[in-house]
């Protein structure tokens with residue numbers, strides 16, 4: 001059996017799908033790994049590290065690289081790669097499954113099997129394969145670090161002979177995986193941290209991290225969590241009440257980090273232009289949801305903007321800004337999934353299509369979109 005990893009074609013992608021540590025584990029299972037030269041360069045993994053781990057490094061995308069049973073990627077490969085692969089290649093990566101069914105229908109024609117890691121079910125058995133969690137955790141951390149780098153004051157309270165520096169007030173909006181790590185990071189830096197979410201379960205989590213919870217806790221809030229553990233889209237009335245409460249709070253904050261998402265939908269707008277303009281000069285906002293439409297009315301995808309003295313960071317993917325760790329955790333997630341689909345003793349693929357994990361993330365098979373969300 002052979003697995004291939006190619007350099008990501010998206011120039012802004014800094015991560016690589018397999019790291020040398022994980023390659024070593026795969027090779028130890030008797031599986032060949034073929035790596036395109038330079039694919040780990042942006043995340044600080046060199047060709048020689050891959051070779052030491054047991055991979056074969058190839059300069060060109062040659063016939064051998066294209067005839068592997070499995071191709072592992074960070075993002076969905078481009079057509080020019082898909083058309084050259086052996087038919088029925090297993091492709092594992094982040095396939096951007098939401099809202100792109102026309103593109104995916106085109107991709108389906110190539111006859112491969114696509115597994116979309118973003119759809120990993122949130123069940124205990126799948127936790128170690130959950131790429132959204134591994135990447136969101138790093139994003140939450142990096143969002144705070146980057147906001148503090150833009151902030152022109154110190155974060156912790158400092159009592160010095162020359163005078164006292166007040167601690168920074170940091171507000172985290174959306175307390176999923178990214179938000180929880182953002183709270184923990186902001187607390188470690190010594191900020192006064194508050195957080196909000198629409199799911200009641202988050203209240204206890206926020207308090208246990210030493211932060212204060214702020215939310216409209218009405219009847220709708222009490223039922224805002226789906227059975228899958230995600231937030232529902234809130235009604236216009238709730239959004240109105242939320243806006244009133246948050247407007248008062250935000251104007252006194254120094255740093256705001258937004259992380260609110262609803263699976264498969266556009267991100268909710270939580271910070272309006274008026275709220276931005278109510279903040280003090282020098283305040284910093286980080287919008288982690290720009291790729292999905294943004295939580296901040298004025299944030300721009302991939303950009304840092306300055307509006308009336310307020311800096312807004314809308315970088316697309318904060319995990320990409322820590323590519324060494326992000327690649328490593330991603331590769332560990334992939335490794336666990338490979339163990340689900342490879343029969344190592346017999347050196348062959350063994351895919352149980354009835355299994356919850358397999359059916360949960362398989363989006364294309366036999367030339368068609370097979371995932372229930374496309375039905």
Ligand SMILES: NC(=O)c1ccc[n+]([C@@H]2O[C@H](COP(=O)([O-])OP(=O)(O)OC[C@H]3O[C@@H](n4cnc5c(N)ncnc54)[C@H](O)[C@@H]3O)[C@@H](O)[C@H]2O)c1
Nearest residue numbers: 122123127133174175176177197198199229231260261268
């Ligand atoms: N394997 C597992 O069991 C597993 C792994 C990771 C996460 N989870 C759970 O999945 C859930 C979602 O986590 P996530 O990080 O994927 O979330 P997410 O990225 O989908 O959303 C981030 C947060 O935004 C919040 N949000 C949505 N709309 C909002 C609004 N209008 N105002 C304020 N906040 C809003 C959500 O409630 C969520 O907490 C959590 O319950 C988490 O504990 C389970």
